[in-house]
Amino acid sequence: MRLPLVIAFSILPCLSSAAEPELDFNRDVRPILSDKCFFCHGPDEHERGADLRLDTAEGALADLGGYAAIVPGDPEESEFMYRILDKDDPMPPEKSHKTLKPEEIDILRRWIEQGAEYSEPWAYVKPQAHPAPEVADAGWSLNWVDRFVLARLEDEGLEPSPDADPVTLLRRLHFDLTGLPPTPDQVEAFVSGQKTLDAVVDDLIASPHFGERLAMYWLDLVRYADTVGYHGDQDHNISPYRDWVIAALNANMPFDQFTREQLAGDLLPDATTAQRVASGYNRLLQTTHEGGLQLKEYDAIYAADRVRNVSAVWMGATVGCAQCHDHKYDPYTIKDHYTMAAFFADIADRGFTGNVLPTKRPPEIRIFTKEQESEIARLDAAIKTALPADTQKQLTKLDSDRQKTAAAAKKAKGEKQVELKAKLESIDKAIAELVDIEKLNNYRKLRKQRDQLEQQGRLTMITVAQKPRTTRVLPRGNWQDDSGEVVLPAVPEFLGQVTARGDGVRADRLDLANWLVDADQGVGGLTARVFANRFWYLYFGTGISRSLEDFGGQGQPPSNPELLDRLAVSFVDSGWDVKALVKLLVTSRAYRQSSLAAPDLLERDPHNELVARQSRYRLPAELIRDNALAVSGLLVDETGGASAKPYQPAGYYRHLNFPKRTYTAQTDDNQWRRGVYTHWQRMFLHPMLKAMDAPSREECTAERPRSNTPNAALVLLNDPTFIEAARVFAARVLIEGGDTVEQRLAFAYRAVLSRLPDADEQRVMAELLAVTQSGYQQRPVSADELLKNGIAPIPTDIDKLELASWTAVCRALLNLNETVTRN
């Protein structure tokens, strides 16, 4: 029975007026409907209550027998309003633990009044190249990005912040683009005007460290790690994939190609070794090698993992939610989940050689360094000329005979043994007759070198396509339920179709990759938006849409949709030119702003969505390490290579088993490699990385938390890596920094903070120095103990008490908030 709404409405303040701004469905209305209504009245038909669907206009406006949930322009005739205002039996119902706030109810009412217009979910509408808006302050903008930012600020009645001072700006650029601090000379060149900002940016983007810095982010997204992640958490071989990512980013590989090579490098025509390494992407997921596992169960787990990742990384979508049921908020059906999974059903990944180290996870290939490659070529050539091909062939056969006979002779007894020994002699004789002994020895030496070299190559898991496993829809996600329909690879139905290349019947991973980056026939516009947003986050501290991995109904709509659109279109039109996009952002005026925030601005826009300032935040884990190593001079300036093991507390891996693990920290230069190369043990991530919020990389991470905990303080205070860096830096200060305390402090501050200390700071540091010195004078042996932290050599020509005391000053510097903050 329906009651008149008049009474119910009278309780609401009448806020409606002609001057009210038009509501935007996606910005204002969808978030409310999605969060409060779609769980029961959304895309999931199995859960749908009262057969009512509110996520489409068709459903909301449908005739329900003389009335409709929503009657455009007429809230009073809308059953929907009646239900959300019903005090006795309200919607959403009590058991949902959701309530509508009065201001939300008001928005819904006004929206119906204004005509209840629905629009497509913003993320799935093709991005448009909106013209840059007109702005009042024409002088501020440096490029079109700025016009979008400024227009938004002017709408809000805000002004942009002044430009940051040159030192802050330069440090920001260095950390953002290479992850390493500027040297005092680089600071001087920029501040004095010798070098322009453009030139600085060009140099940084061209630096090999650019790829390392950006790879850190990519590796979080694709969940790159050095271990399998479940149960025994054994190592798996994959570091060449990491190096491929760094190299591809440094080479500015277009993002569409970057996508294809990872998802389907193995399927590209005449796939190169590098492309096969890139296809290791499909092997990055967590795997288990626990005894008693049920293969069928894990096929389902791995399939779901791959769907979660590919949809989160490229589409900003939570298709993983449709593993058991249709998505509650977005139009992904359970079938979509499994048709997506079917793309990955051809990946060979069952091979495993048991719980031993190093783990073998075929298919794998070996990767060689440039030096190794040329040595291989040299040896192959030498082998070719060492003996005629025909002779080599005969020799191989004789060798193999000999091996078999020798083995048999060892086992045999009596007469049989005598017989076999005679045979051996005859084989030896045949060999001697075939080749001259000197030539033979030379040949054998070369072969041995070649075999040894082969073993030195770094193994890496790759993707090899095999006959696809059957993929079924698993009702409720239950892997034991075979009643679901068999599905073929397909993209989510509401997003269109993917066509198999050529005359292929079954679409494959390459078709999927093409679809992801095809702005006309596929979801390239969505992919471009997802990444434009993430690049914005990398250089402004917050995404234009704050939900970096969920562009669905429950995600945050973009704060500046036209800007996000234009960036996405520009990214696609540039041929997916990553470096061009990065340069566009960091050479904007918006990027240059100061990060100082007045309290009222901080309160009004805590997340910096409006960009009336730059953002300031603690550096990511790896960069805190890199910075300390860089200023001390310890940092190894080399790109790529096997994962490195820095100092780590003893016994940290004691809970690992199958096999038991001992951790051996590097005892050579590899101790001082950049954080991006640190051995990533999923089940026990290095405590330093963990304390500084690096993720375990079990799942896609698009945004790391930025915590500020006592654990992190203990790391910076006491981790041997930082003690060693401080003492090595202290030696630099004493050798290069002049003779007086003032000169030395100036040197140290310049190196770490790119500025000079003021009088207060000098005084605090001088006091610290004095207290520390007196401690070491009373107990000189402790100075020796301190200097034994780490494996870096202890300089013999510096007074140890002095060195130990200055180590305290350097530790203080490395611990400062300013040091670990990107401003």
Added chain:
Amino acid sequence: MNANPFTRRTFLGQTSLGLGSAALSSLASGTTGSGLPHFAAKAKRVIFLCMAGGPSHLETFDYKPKLDELDGKPMPASFTEGQPIAQLQGKELKVQGHLTKFSRYGKSGQLISDYLPHTAKIADDIAIVKSMVTEQINHDPAHTFMNTGTVISGRPSMGSWITYGLGSETEELPGFVVLTSVGGRNPQPIASRQWSAGFLPSRYQGVEFNSSGDPVHYVSNPKGVSPAQQSALVDAIRRLDGKRNAQVANPEIDTRIAAYEMAFRMQTSVPELMDISGEPQHVLDAYGATPGDGSYASNCLLARRLAERGTRFIQLYHRGWDHHGDLAKYMGVCCGLTDQPTAALINDLKERGMLEDTLVVWGGEFGRTPMFQGKGGPGRDHHIKGFSMWMAGGGVKGGISYGETDELGYHAVQDVVHVSDLHATMLHLLGIDSARFSYPFQGLDMRLTGVEPAKVVKGLLA
């Protein structure tokens, strides 16, 4: 009780410490965390005794005469058909009778096996749940399921949920502490994921205390640095950060200064906590603990010390219960190491008047098959369709058995308790309605108890 997680009363894991401005505002506007507890709590804290590897319910608490009757005979297919099976996949399934005897104990007359003579003495304090079921048959996912209510990585463990919801009552120590010990069959690995804060702010993650080396990573001064020197250093950092903050007005810096103060304080409080040598001999004897031995016995004593100091969630792992073979021998080893200390912990809490507001939970990630497995002498495979756990204190009715498995101890058939029901019951005792206790993540209101409705097991409540 500290109901408001935004006071300065907590440490590592709690409160505004470690909160960035963004995190603070997003938390403050969140729908959970504040307004807790939802109703009066019976328990203030939890000690979760995790018997990792999966102890056999058939050699601890679940006596089935029929099992002995059918010993050595084929397992009736009606039980096992279509059921998930771990290492016995494709093997012939035979019934394995009990490998020990059971007797009745206490006024309540609870049936307890001979492997647990000390637990037998606390029979009237514990509620034995004999009808547990879980969904995961391999160790790693089963632990993840027990701790987080799901098998997807990146979700918070129950300790994180609870410290997030209720805060902690200590400024000196973390709100969620994990202690581990070994002894038994080749111990299964255990991942730090099991005490991860998942998508909750990282300050709610469990902190593992180590029995050797630094009790907490990097809590000791570096070699060659005296306490006075370290103190001068921390003081200099504080002054320099404070001075900088006067110029740049960054709320993060205030948080950071507080974090350094806490870190420095922890350098004293953690070693003090871990040093049990000052405990009276009779207490050490009751637990069977030797200071510094890293044993489960020492960890039980540490659990009491942590509980006294206000830690909210204390989780002990004893690894070694994976008895695929030689079950009789290894049950002897595992029970020998854990039975006495467990009972001593209950008695100690009781004597100190703490049992009434401390919820103690004992159990593994699953149970073991009624079927024989023979890696070495007779053993049992992983089993998820029926197993036993017990709870005590904190509003739990002592001296009862709850639920039953079938005549062979295979399926839980009466008053079945799913892992999520266990979670809901634990939360209920802590004053939390599991259905209303959620955190927004990836567009969903995530709950420890998941999406399916979970029930509070009323029969366990005092």
